[in-house]
Amino acid sequence: MMNIARLILALLFVVGSAMTSPASAGDIEAWQERLFVALKRQHILSAGLRLVTADYVCTLRVGAADWRVINTVEHAQNAEVPRAYNQIVILDRRLKLIRSLPYAGQRPLFCRGARLFVFGDYGIDNTEPYGNTLTFHRNGAIGVSETDVNALPIEPTGKRRTYRVE
Amino acid sequence: MTLNPKWTATIDLALKDTSWDDHDKRIQAEVDDYKKRLSLIVSDWKIFKAQIWTETGAESSQWSKRPMQIGNPTDTALPVLKAHRENSDLIMSAQVMKDLKAGKSVDDATFNIQLGLAYAYTRLATFSSVVLDPKFLEYTVVSGDSISNIAQKIGTTQKILLDLNPGSGKMIHPKQKLKYQKAAIQPTSISVTPQRLQDFYNGNGDPNYADKIKYCQGVIAKLKR
Numbered sequence: 262m263m264n265i266a267r268l269i270l271a272l273l274f275v276v277g278s279a280m281t282s283p284a285s286a287g288d289i290e291a292w293q294e295r296l297f298v299a300l301k302r303q304h305i306l307s308a309g310l311r312l313v314t315a316d317y318v319c320t321l322r323v324g325a326a327d328w329r330v331i332n333t334v335e336h337a338q339n340a341e342v343p344r345a346y347n348q349i350v351i352l353d354r355r356l357k358l359i360r361s362l363p364y365a366g367q368r369p370l371f372c373r374g375a376r377l378f379v380f381g382d383y384g385i386d387n388t389e390p391y392g393n394t395l396t397f398h399r400n401g402a403i404g405v406s407e408t409d410v411n412a413l414p415i416e417p418t419g420k421r422r423t424y425r426v427e
Numbered sequence: 428m429t430l431n432p433k434w435t436a437t438i439d440l441a442l443k444d445t446s447w448d449d450h451d452k453r454i455q456a457e458v459d460d461y462k463k464r465l466s467l468i469v470s471d472w473k474i475f476k477a478q479i480w481t482e483t484g485a486e487s488s489q490w491s492k493r494p495m496q497i498g499n500p501t502d503t504a505l506p507v508l509k510a511h512r513e514n515s516d517l518i519m520s521a522q523v524m525k526d527l528k529a530g531k532s533v534d535d536a537t538f539n540i541q542l543g544l545a546y547a548y549t550r551l552a553t554f555s556s557v558v559l560d561p562k563f564l565e566y567t568v569v570s571g572d573s574i575s576n577i578a579q580k581i582g583t584t585q586k587i588l589l590d591l592n593p594g595s596g597k598m599i600h601p602k603q604k605l606k607y608q609k610a611a612i613q614p615t616s617i618s619v620t621p622q623r624l625q626d627f628y629n630g631n632g633d634p635n636y637a638d639k640i641k642y643c644q645g646v647i648a649k650l651k652r
Contacts, residue, residue: 309501336632337501341483342639344496345632346503363513365550366626387513388612389555389586402574402596404589 292317296331299356310335310346318349319372324399327354330377332369349377351397360401367393373414382407430638437486438646445652447485450494451476453540460520461548468548470619475544477643478624481636482543491536495543498533504546505533515549517614550627552614556584560609563591568603583607 293315300306300315313334321328331350336343349362349369367381375397382391385403392407441447458472482496483489489496498505508515509527516524523541531538566581574595578585589596591606599605621644625636633639 307501307503310503337499337503339501340496340499341487341489342481342496342629342636343632344503344628345630347630365630366623384553387550387552387554388584389553389615391553398597400573400598404596 296356299352300331300333300350303358305348305350305358305361306333307335307346309337311338313345315350318369319377321351321372321375321377321397323375323397326399328352328359328397329354329356330369330372349379360403362395362403371415378408378413430635430642434639435642437484438480438643440486441480441484441646442649444485446490447480448650448652449485449490450479450536450540453537454479454544457541457544461544464520465518465548465614465617467552467614467617468619470617473644473647474619474621474624474640475540475547477621477640477647478547478628479540479543480643480646481639492534493539494536495539497539497542497546505542507549508542508545513549514552514554514612514614515545517554517612518549518552519545547619547624547628548614548617551619551623552617554612555615556586556610557613557615558587558608558610562608564607564609566605566607568599568601568605570601572599572601574599577605581607583610584612586610 296315296317297312306312306315313336315331315333318330318332321330329352331352333348333350335346337346347364347368349364351359351361353359362383362385364379364383367379367383370378370380372378377395377397379393379395382393383395383405384391385405390405390407392405393410394406394408396404396406398404454475455472458468458470458475461468479494483494493499496502507513508519511524519527520541523538523545526538527542533539533542564581566577568577574585574588578588587607587610588605591608595603595605621637621640624640625631625633629636
């Protein structure tokens with residue numbers, strides 16, 4: 262009886278660890294490679310520009326779907342001054358493009374459910390409403406609203422959840 | 428951040444070399460045109476003189492052709508203007524749009540400056556829905572409609588539709604009645620500062636962009652000619 266209890270405890274520990282621990286470095290690298298391929302294949306990255314970075318930011322939960330938020334920064338380096346082209350890229354679970362949102366001085370920060378919080382005021386197609394909170398809907402519509410920076414739903418750093426990339 | 432001494436030394440050459448003023452009249456003419464067309468613009472033309480020095484400068488081989496570096500092979504600004512994206516069609520003059528459509532060379536310095544300013548003002552502007560007629564109207568949704576195509580079809584904006592029809596951002600269905608007013612997107616403010624040029628024009632590609640513009644502004648202030 263004691264052994265069964267120990268086994269259950271051990272199993273719970275393993276399952277719990279798997280759910281909360283980050284993926285291994287190898288997993289992350291493999292996933293990042295898949296990401297680059299997906300971005301290139303769908304022409305999300307611009308031909309001729311140089312890719313500075315394509316980072317996973319967070320996962321949106323839109324209805325029952327998980328959408329990945331990717332931050333891309335590219336440079337046009339053949340100008341005398343490098344000019345950057347930045348995008349918030351939304352991909353579905355299979356890394357298929359859902360939406361690309363060019364941005365300038367803003368940047369994506371974190372997700373909570375179907376909401377993506379950004380640094381700075383963002384307007385879709387540079388049109389009002391402007392705000393730091395983008396709410397995604399299944400039909401592709403995006404609502405923009407403002408959240409007071411002091412009221413951002415941020416978890417204490419020590420409790421920050423980690424996500425597995427798969 | 429400290430600016431590269433070689434770069435600042437190059438900019439300092441402007442103190443003795445009048446060719447750094449070559450584009451002054453072009454910039455002034457363009458800024459004046461924007462001030463006439465868009466009453467929102469209050470910026471001093473010299474901030475763009477400083478920006479053009481930052482983008483190229485009289486020592487650059489590009490100075491007499493592409494002073495604003497618009498139209499380089501991988502430049503992302505020209506496609507935005509050509510496709511009228513980001514509301515650039517609400518900023519550009521009719522002449523610039525006509526020249527773009529006709530395929531005018533981006534190696535014409537005047538045109539390059541016109542395009543550079545068009546892109547700068549487009550990126551620095553904020554755009555809002557402006558109600559053109561206060562009368563409330565009604566539209567009946569048909570199959571295949573989306574909020575964006577309805578707005579275009581009936582001469583209003585997505586914001587007006589969403590404001591007057593709460594919940595329509597999430598779901599609309601055929602035969603649903605939507606209230607609306609005739610409205611259009613218009614630029615409502617344009618603020619030009621070195622930091623905003625770094626953020627919105629340069630996209631933070633060069634982290635020293637704003638400091639470079641400020642340095643150029645300092646040198647321009649010292650010019651005695």
